[in-house]
Amino acid sequence: MSGTGMARAAQKKRIVTVYLCLAAALAAAVLIAIGTGSVAMPAGRVARIILLGEGSPEERSILWKIRLPRVLMGVILGGALSLSGFLLQTFFANPIAGPFVLGISSGAKLTVAMVMIFFLGTSGYVSSWTLVAASFAGALAVTGIILAVSPRVQSMAGLLVAGIMVGYICSAVTDFLITFADDADIVNLTGWSQGSFSGMNWGNVRAALAVVLVCFLAALLLSKQIGAYQLGEAYAQSMGVNVRVFRVLLVLLSCILSAVVTAFAGPVSFVGIAVPFLIRQALGTSRPLPVIPAVFMGGSLFCVICDLIARTAMAPTELRVSAVTSLLGAPVVLYMLMSRGRHSRRELSAKEDR
Amino acid sequence: MMEQCWFRLNKMTVGYNRQPLIREIDVEVERGQIVTLIGPNGAGKSTILKSITRQIPLLGGSVILDERDMKTYSFGDLAKRMAVMLTDRPRTQLLTCRDVAAAGRYPYTGRFGLLRPEDEEKVDEALRTVGAEDIAGKDFARVSDGQRQRVLLARALCQEPELLILDEPTSYLDVKHKLELLAILRDMARRNGMTVILSLHEIDLAMKISDRIWCVKGDYLAAEGTPEEIFREEQIRALFAIGEGSFDPWFGSLELPAPKGPAQVLVVSAGGSGIPVYRRLAREGIPFAAGILYENDVDHRLAGRLACEVITEEAFGPVREETLARAKAAAGAVRLVLDAGLPAGSKNSRIRELLEEAERLGRLRDVSGGPEALEKALRELAGDSAE
Numbered sequence: 001m002s003g004t005g006m007a008r009a010a011q012k013k014r015i016v017t018v019y020l021c022l023a024a025a026l027a028a029a030v031l032i033a034i035g036t037g038s039v040a041m042p043a044g045r046v047a048r049i050i051l052l053g054e055g056s057p058e059e060r061s062i063l064w065k066i067r068l069p070r071v072l073m074g075v076i077l078g079g080a081l082s083l084s085g086f087l088l089q090t091f092f093a094n095p096i097a098g099p100f101v102l103g104i105s106s107g108a109k110l111t112v113a114m115v116m117i118f119f120l121g122t123s124g125y126v127s128s129w130t131l132v133a134a135s136f137a138g139a140l141a142v143t144g145i146i147l148a149v150s151p152r153v154q155s156m157a158g159l160l161v162a163g164i165m166v167g168y169i170c171s172a173v174t175d176f177l178i179t180f181a182d183d184a185d186i187v188n189l190t191g192w193s194q195g196s197f198s199g200m201n202w203g204n205v206r207a208a209l210a211v212v213l214v215c216f217l218a219a220l221l222l223s224k225q226i227g228a229y230q231l232g233e234a235y236a237q238s239m240g241v242n243v244r245v246f247r248v249l250l251v252l253l254s255c256i257l258s259a260v261v262t263a264f265a266g267p268v269s270f271v272g273i274a275v276p277f278l279i280r281q282a283l284g285t286s287r288p289l290p291v292i293p294a295v296f297m298g299g300s301l302f303c304v305i306c307d308l309i310a311r312t313a314m315a316p317t318e319l320r321v322s323a324v325t326s327l328l329g330a331p332v333v334l335y336m337l338m339s340r341g342r343h344s345r346r347e348l349s350a351k352e353d354r
Numbered sequence: 355m356m357e358q359c360w361f362r363l364n365k366m367t368v369g370y371n372r373q374p375l376i377r378e379i380d381v382e383v384e385r386g387q388i389v390t391l392i393g394p395n396g397a398g399k400s401t402i403l404k405s406i407t408r409q410i411p412l413l414g415g416s417v418i419l420d421e422r423d424m425k426t427y428s429f430g431d432l433a434k435r436m437a438v439m440l441t442d443r444p445r446t447q448l449l450t451c452r453d454v455a456a457a458g459r460y461p462y463t464g465r466f467g468l469l470r471p472e473d474e475e476k477v478d479e480a481l482r483t484v485g486a487e488d489i490a491g492k493d494f495a496r497v498s499d500g501q502r503q504r505v506l507l508a509r510a511l512c513q514e515p516e517l518l519i520l521d522e523p524t525s526y527l528d529v530k531h532k533l534e535l536l537a538i539l540r541d542m543a544r545r546n547g548m549t550v551i552l553s554l555h556e557i558d559l560a561m562k563i564s565d566r567i568w569c570v571k572g573d574y575l576a577a578e579g580t581p582e583e584i585f586r587e588e589q590i591r592a593l594f595a596i597g598e599g600s601f602d603p604w605f606g607s608l609e610l611p612a613p614k615g616p617a618q619v620l621v622v623s624a625g626g627s628g629i630p631v632y633r634r635l636a637r638e639g640i641p642f643a644a645g646i647l648y649e650n651d652v653d654h655r656l657a658g659r660l661a662c663e664v665i666t667e668e669a670f671g672p673v674r675e676e677t678l679a680r681a682k683a684a685a686g687a688v689r690l691v692l693d694a695g696l697p698a699g700s701k702n703s704r705i706r707e708l709l710e711e712a713e714r715l716g717r718l719r720d721v722s723g724g725p726e727a728l729e730k731a732l733r734e735l736a737g738d739s740a741e
Contacts, residue, residue, distance in 0.1 A: 007450075007491040095447060224467030228460050231444040231509075234409050239460040239513065240433035286448040289466055 015290050018282045022297045026075075029301055033071045033308045034063065038316070069200040073208060074307045075300040077197070077261045078271060080212045082279075082299020083219060083292065084257035085272020090226050090288075091250045092150070092159060095336065098272030099139075099258035101160055103167030105269075107142030108135040108262035109193055110170040110177075116192075117181045128207035128263070135263035139255040142166055147251070195266040195322035197307045204264050211260050215253050216296060222249060223288035230286060268303070269322050270329025275299045277336050302328075360385050360420060361517060361549060367414030368398065368405040374413050375401050379575045381568065383551070385516075388543050390560040391553040393570035394594050399553040400441070402570065403521045406551070407438050419517065433461035437515035439506050441522050444494075451497060451505040452490040455481055458512025480511040484538060500531035507535065511542070518542070520552035524559070532556070536563050557594075558606035561585045569593050600659050609659045610636050617643040617662050618735065620684050622709060623694035628653040631694045631721060632660045634728060640735065643684045646673055646705055673704035681708045685715065692731055695722030 031043040039062055041049070049055040049063055085098040099105045115134035119126040149162045174193060219226075225246050228236040237243045261268060279298045280286055306324040313319060361383040369375035375398045383389055391399040404410045406417055408424065417424040419435065427435075437458065446454065458480070459473045469477070481487045484504040489497055494505060503526060510518055518539075524532040540563050542548040554560045560567060560581070567584040569577040571593055577584055585603040590596070598611040619635060619642040621628050628644060629652070635642045644657035645665025657664045665681045667673050685691050691712035696705065712718035721728040 008452075093445065221465065224460070224463070224465065227467055228457055230446060230449065231454065231457055232440075232442065234407075234438070234440055234442070235444060235457075235509075237409065237429060238407060238433060238436070238438040239457065240428075240430035241460075242429050280448050284448060285450075285453070286446065287453060289468075 011284065015283055015285075015294075018279075018294060019297075022294060022301065026297055026301045026304070029304045029308070030071055030075065033074070033304050034067045036308060036312055037062070037067060065201075069202055069205050070197050070307070071304060072205050073197050073200040073264065074304040076205070076208045076212050077265050077268075078299040078301070078303025079296035080208075080215070080257040080299070081261045081268055081271040081303070082275040082295050083216065084254045084261070086276040086291065086295045087219065087226075087250055087254040087257070088272070089276060090229060091247065091254065093230075093232070094159065095277060095340075096160060096273060096333070097163075098270070099254070099261075100167070100267060100269040100272060102146055102163035103142050103165070103170060104139045104146075104163075104255065104258050105262050105267035106167035106170035106174070108138040108259050109267050110174045111135060111138030111141075112263055113174045113177050113193060117177060121181075128204050131263040132207065132211060132260055135259035136256055138170075139259040139262070140252075142170065143251055143255055192266045194320045195268045195325075196310075196318070197265050197303075197321055198311075198318065200264065208260055208264055211256060215257050215260075216292075218249070218253055219292050220289075222246070222253070223292055226250075226288040230288075265321070267322065269326050270333060271299055271302055271325050273336075274329035274332035275302050278332060359418065362418040363406075363415070364418055365415035366402075366405065366412060366417060368401050368410070369413050370401065370410065372413065374573075376570065376575065377573055378415065380415075381566075381575065381578050383549060383566065385549055386543050386547040387549055387565040388539060388563055389549075389551045389566045389568060390564040391551070391568045391570050392557055392560050392593070393576070397570045397572075399570050400521050402568075403438075403519055403551070403553060407436065407519050408432070430461055433513060435515060436517040436519065437510035437513035439503075439510050439518070439520040439523055441525065443502060443506075443526075446494045449494050450491055451486060451494050451501070452477065452481065454494045454505050455486070455490075455508040455512055458509040461513060476514070477508075477512055480508040481505075483511060483542075484508045485534070499526035500528065503527060503531070503535065507538065515548065517549045517551070520550070522553050522555065524554060524556060532559065539563065557585075557590065557601070558608075561603075561606045602655070602659060604655060609656070612636065612660050612662060613639045613641040614662070615641040617641050617684065617687065618689050619643070620645070620681075620688045620691045620712075621657075621661075621694055622646070622691060622696070622705065622712075623653050624648070624651055624696045626652045627695040627697075627722065629656055630725075631692060631728060632656055634732070636660045638732065640732075643688065645684065646677055646681050646708065673702055678704045678708060682711050685712045685717065689717065690719055690731060690735060691715075691717045692728075693718060693720045693722060 031046055035041040035043055035046045039059065041059065045055070046063070049060060081099065088097040088099060088102065089095050111134045112131055115130060116126055119130065145166055146159070146163055150159055178193065225236070225241050228239045228241050229246065233243055275298045276295050279294045280291060283290055283294060285291070303325070306328060307321050310319040310321045310324045359382060363379045363381050366379040367374050367377045379402065391402060393399055401410070405412055419427070424432070444454070456469060456477045459469060459476065460467065463469060463473060478487070481490055484507050486501065486504045486508055489501050494502065497505070503523060507523070523535055527535060536559060539550050543550050564581055567579060567581055568575055569584060569589070576593060577589060585606070587601055587603055590601040600609045602609060613636060618640055621631050621642055621644045623631065624647065632644070641662045643663040643665065644653065644661040646667055647654040647657060647664060648669050649666050650669040654664065654666065663684065665677060665684060667677050685708065693709060709718060719731045721731055
């Protein structure tokens with residue numbers, strides 16, 4: 001008995017350690033990201049400008065109007081993307097599910113592009129909320145298609161192939177739209193449609209924060225049900241989960257989260273798969289209550305770092321943030337696939353031995 | 355009367371996609387009973403269990419639990435009274451066996467599912483009951499099938515159910531784990547008054563642990579009753595459509611069909627010494643006669659199923675002259691007479707006379723010494739004489 005008690009204590013210690021590390025790394029990454037750019041500011045100076053209002057008007061302007069919104073957006077949207085991935089993985093009982101590979105991001109991108117072209121052509125202005133709504137509609141439509149397909153493709157791989165195909169179709173249609181759009185819109189659209197945290201304003205930050213915060217809290221409130229659902233639908237129901245309602249909530253939440261990201265930053269790949277995997281490995285558990293906040297923080301950290309690399313690696317030319325997230329995230333996913341393969345092979349051979 | 359009606363299937367019709375599979379199931383279950391569903395594959399055992407657990411909708415009738423229609427319970431209320439153990443095994447990642455078992459506390463915990471100290475104790479107790487404390491900290495995805503089933507049973511016990519439903523709980527288990535699992539169920543039913551409804555493939559085990567048996571075959575529940583009522587040879591033969599071979603309700607055992615043809619061997623035995631010899635001969639497909647056996651001898655029971663001829667004598671009487679004559683005739687017709695061993699008391703003079711006759715014919719082989727002697731006799735029969 002004391003053995004399991006000790007194991008539980010060790011597990012608790014591990015969770016606390018991971019949280020402390022994440023928090024420290026995130027704070028450091030945010031300070032460095034704010035201080036880095038064409039006008040460099042050390043972390044101490046950044047803190048003083050923000051907290052004490054010091055610094056030249058030029059410095060303050062760069063910090064408040066450009067860097068801070070951008071970095072905060074990285075924190076909010078990165079967390080949202082990662083959490084969305086975790087929820088989708090729970091829903092499909094598949095660790096390789098995520099908003100990007102299932103085509104949800106691409107679906108959102110298509111509808112946002114349509115709305116942008118329409119509004120920029122007529123009034124020249126689109127509100128944050130319109131973009132989010134359009135993005136959500138696209139995300140939901142693709143999820144609907146995936147759900148309609150999923151009972152027919154039983155395998156995990158089949159589901160992903162379906163998602164990737166739907167994603168390609170949406171991307172292709174988006175490309176057509178961009179080609180036929182007015183010249184003035186194209187610069188704006190192409191930058192966005194490839195994924196970028198640039199050009200964020202405080203209105204965007206407020207809108208994104210409001211939506212993501214609500215979704216994050218909702219996910220926390222669902223953590224008990226998510227835990228039961230990890231044992232499968234039938235067990236969850238037998239333990240008292242209203243599975244039908246829960247599934248709808250889960251899909252809505254993950255769609256809203258990935259829709260917010262796409263509305264403001266365009267499609268950003270691999271964060272939703274790689275980060276939840278790494279976080280779960282670090283925590284050594286899949287229990288949703290400790291995992292959900294850590295997954296959010298991990299996504300924030302990952303995206304802030306990736307955005308920093310995107311704008312500094314080839315400065316003054318900016319890379320697409322998706323290029324960086326892919327470069328860092330895809331190897332993690334590959335490693336994950338290989339280690340899974342190894343385990344299942346080991347299990348198979350163990351069965352044969354028996 | 356109230357106890358009688360605690361759990362009742364009331365003209366329940368079940369099936370998939372509005373296609374009725376089994377109609378109008380009408381049975382009652384008392385508290386603390388173990389009910390076992392038996393029947394051939396695909397007959398609908400799982401369908402019935404899934405309908406009871408509300409995994410699939412009923413096509414007609416109702417399920418009554420504690421005088422209330424099951425449909426009127428919320429999922430949460432029902433979870434405190436009924437727990438399930440399913441055939442499909444959860445594919446978890448990075449969850450310990452204890453995490454999986456602790457999930458069973460779901461109906462009792464608060465908004466965030468945090469375990470209070472008393473919940474932790476219940477989880478420990480459940481793990482202890484199924485003998486899984488030592489694997490509590492291991493990754494559930496990496497333990498053996500037997501351990502996995504035990505953890506899933508612990509999970510169900512954590513729900514503190516009055517009614518436990520198990521769909522083929524023994525199918526992945528070896529003999530030892532099968533017996534252990536069923537012993538736990540037996541214990542839970544007897545001591546805690548838990549009602550258990552399960553489906554089993556092993557009819558011999560079903561016969562031993564159940565209070566009631568439901569036979570599932572065809573459009574209606576084929577039969578329902580106590581094991582003594584159900585486990586009759588004809589019932590079981592009909593239920594599983596056994597053509598060859600036989601089922602023995604005394605032993606609860608399934609036997610191969612008797613080898614056909616004229617007897618090549620006569621087996622002389624008593625008090626169980628003939629059983630391994632019969633089985634060995636049946637496996638080799640060698641037709642044999644058995645005798646002289648008293649009709650109350652355990653050997654007589656099995657010989658009736660496996661031998662092509664049994665020379666029987668009435669119980670507790672002397673062996674009569676005509677019976678001995680029959681046995682001697684049989685000894686004359688076969689190639690070998692096998693003496694499988696007779697308890698000292700049964701060395702009846704008539705049986706000794708039979709053995710002497712076999713000796714005189716040069717056909718007597720003593721196989722009471724063990725399997726080696728029997729193998730030697732079998733080789734001799736096969737033609738390549740060892741001597």
